[in-house]
C-alpha cells in the first residue's frame with residue numbers, strides 16, 4: 001500500500017508513478033498533477049501558483065502582538081506538526097443587551113476533558129427558558145458521550161444535541177404543564193469542540209454563526225438553518241409545515257419561527273423543526289488561523305463576516321476584540337442582543353497589519369486597527 | 373633556444389604533470405586539448421605572454437553554443453536503479469542507512485522549523501527541500517576535518533558532520549546554548565568542532581575567503597582541502613570571479629561547489645546567466661570542472677571524492693556544479709507562487725526527489741521497508757520536536773552580550789552604549805520581556 005503524506009493526499013489528484021516515501025513534503029499547495037514526461041517548461045510559463053493572501057512578506061520574522069503560547073509536545077508529536085498549548089483563559093467574550101428588555105443570548109466555555117475544550121453560543125427566543133436549559137446542560141451531555149468511548153466528535157455532538165432536546169422536552173412539559181410559554185421557547189446552539197488543540201468540530205442548529213479567520217480571510221463554518229436554504233425549506237414542508245412571510249417579508253415556519261432547526265420550539269417539532277445539528281470538522285492550522293469567532297445574529301445582522309474578522313484583527317486582546325465586535329454591531333443598527341466569543345489560535349495578531357483602512361459596507365467607516 | 377619556446381616547453385611540462393587523473397574531468401577543457409599538430413605549427417609562431425594560441429588567417433567567431441553542453445554525471449536513474457554498475461560507489465548498508473536517515477531527518481527538521489516560523493516562534497527560516505542529496509552526498513565524500521565555507525542552504529552538511537538537532541534549534545532560537553550567543557539570524561550556523569565557518573549572508577563573501585583559507589592549507593601542507601558551497605545566484609557576484617581566479621593562479625586546494633537549484637530568490641537561472649551554467653566558466657579560469665546530478669546522492673558522492681583527490685593531490689581548485697531544484701520557498705520571507713507554477717514544483721517533488729531516489733535504491737536492495745519508513749518517520753519527528761521543545765524553554769542570552777566579542781576589549785563608545793542600554797531597560801523594564809532573558813549584571 002502506498003502511503004501518502006497528508007498534504008499530498010488532500011491536494012494532489014493522482015500520482016503518476018508511485019513514490020515510496022513521505023519526505024517530499026513541500027510547503028506549497030499543489031493543485032495539479034504532472035505526467036512523467038512533462039518536464040517543466042519554464043520559458044512558456046504563464047500561470048503561477050496561488051499566492052498566499054494577506055501575509056505581509058516584507059515583515060521579517062515574528063509580529064508584535066502574538067500570543068506567546070508554549071509548544072504542546074505531546075500533541076505536536078502525535079500530529080507531526082507544531083501545536084501550541086491553548087486554554088480557555090485566552091478566550092474573549094462579550095454580550096450586549098441591545099434595544100431589548102432581556103438578553104436571551106448565552107455562551108459557555110468549558111474544559112470538557114484533559115484534551116477537549118468547548119466554546120459555545122446560544123441565542124434564545126420566546127423567553128430564555130430553552131437557552132438557559134441548553135446553556136446549563138449541553139456540556140454534561142457532551143461529556144457523557146465523550147466518556148462513552150465514542151471518538152468521532154461529530155457523532156458525539158449529534159447524540160448530545162438529541163439527548164439535550166429530549167431532556168428539555170421532559171423538563172418543559174413536566175414543570176410548565178399547559179403553559180404556552182414552555183411550548184414556544186427555543187434556542188439556537190452553536191458548539192465548537194477543540195480536541196488536542198487542532199481538531200475543530202462544529203455542530204449547530206439555528207442561525208448562530210461560527211467564523212474562522214484563515215490567512216486574514218473570514219471562512220464561515222456554519223450554514224444558517226433558515227427557510228432561504230431550499231433543502232431546509234423542502235424538509236420542513238415535507239413534514240407538513242406551512243411557510244408564510246411576516247410583515248417584513250421574512251419567511252417563517254407556520255408563520256412563527258424564522259429558523260428550521262432549533263432546540264425547544266416544542267410546538268414545531270412535529271413540523272420538521274428538528275434539533276439535529278449540522279456538523280463539520282476542520283483542522284486548525286496554527287500558522288494561518290488567527291482565531292475562531294462565534295456570534296449571534298444580533299451581530300451578523302449588521303456586520304459582514306469579513307468586517308467582523310477585520311475588527312478582531314485590529315485588536316491586540318481577544319476580550320477587547322469581542323467587546324468591539326458587539327459594540328460595533330449595535331452602532332451599525334442592530335437592535336437585537338449581540339454576543340461574540342473569540343478564541344485565538346497560533347496566528348493571532350498576524351493579520352493586524354494586513355488591514356489598513358476598513359471600508360465598511362454602505363460607506364460606513366470606523367477607526368482602523370492599531371497597526372495600520 | 374628562444375625565450376618563447378622555453379616558455380612553451382615549460383607549459384607543456386606542467387601539463388604533463390597535471391595529466392588528467394580521472395574519467396570524470398570534463399573533456400571540454402580547451403587548454404588540455406592541445407593537439408600535437410597545433411603544437412608543432414605553433415613552434416613557428418610568436419607567443420603572447422600567458423597564452424598557448426596559434427595564429428590563424430581565418431576570421432572565426434566563437435559562438436558560445438558551438439560546443440555541446442557539459443553533460444550531467446549520474447549513477448542512478450529516477451527510480452533508484454544503478455545505470456552502469458561500475459559507477460556504483462558500493463556503499464554498505466550502514467552507510468546507506470546513515471545517509472538516508474540524515475536526508476530525511478533534515479527534511480523533518482525543515483518542516484518543523486518552517487512551521488514554527490509561520491507561527492512566529494522563530495523569526496526566520498530557510499528550508500533545504502530538494503537539495504538533500506546534494507548536501508549529504510558531498511558531505512559524505514569529504515574528510516571530516518576539511519574546512520567548509522557554506523552559503524546558508526547547507527544545513528545537511530553540518531548535520532552529517534554531527535551538529536545535533538539541539539545545536540540547530542538552539543541557534544534558531546538564539547538561546548543561551550547557541551554558540552553565537554543569539555546575535556545572528558536563524559540558520560546562520562557555525563561550528564569550530566565541525567570545521568564549519570559561520571554563515572554570513574552577504575552573498576559570495578565565502579568564496580574569496582575559501583580561496584584564501586585553501587592557500588593557507590597549501591602552505592601548511594596539512595592534507596586538507598577547503599570546501600566552498602555557493603548558489604547559482606551567488607556566482608553572479610564579483611567575488612566569484614576574484615575567488616576562482618585567485619584559487620586558479622595560486623593553485624589552492626579548494627572545491628568550489630555550486631548548488632545550481634534553478635533560482636536565486638525569484639530570479640530563474642535563464643535570467644541569471646547566459647551560457648552553459650556555472651560549469652562552463654571553469655575552463656575560462658583554467659579550473660578542472662565536473663557537472664553532476666545533484667538529486668543523485670551517489671553521483672554527488674563520487675564526484676566530490678574525485679574532486680577532493682584532484683584538489684589535494686595536485687594542489688589546485690576544482691569546480692563542481694550540482695544540478696538540483698529548490699523545492700521550497702527561498703526563505704520564510706518569500707512566496708514562490710508569485711513567480712513559478714505549481715506544476716513546475718510538483719514535477720521535482722514527484723519525479724526527481726533525491727530522498728525518493730535513494731529510498732527506491734534501498735528498497736530494491738531490500739535494505740528498507742514500508743514499516744522501517746513508518747517507524748523512522750515517527751522516531752525522527754519525535755526527536756525533532758523534543759529538541760525543539762527543549763530549545764524553546766531555554767532563556768535568551770544576557771542582552772549585554774550584544775556588545776562583546778567584536779573587540780577584544782570593549783571600546784569606550786561601546787562601553788557608553790552598554791551603560792545607556794542598561795539604564796534604558798532599567799527605566800522601562802515593564803515594557804521588555806526580561807523574564808525570557810538571562811539577567812544582566814547589576
Ligand SMILES: Cc1ncc(C[n+]2csc(CCOP(=O)(O)OP(=O)(O)O)c2C)c(N)n1
Nearest residue numbers: 525573574575603604605606633635636637
Ligand atoms: C550581496 C548580496 N546581495 C543580495 C543579497 C540578497 N539575497 C539573499 S539570498 C539571494 C539569492 C541567492 O541565490 P543563490 O545563490 O542561487 O542561492 P539559493 O538561495 O538558490 O540557494 C539574494 C539575492 C545578499 N544576501 N547579499
Ligand SMILES: [Mg+2]
Nearest residue numbers: 603604635636
Ligand atoms: Mg539558487
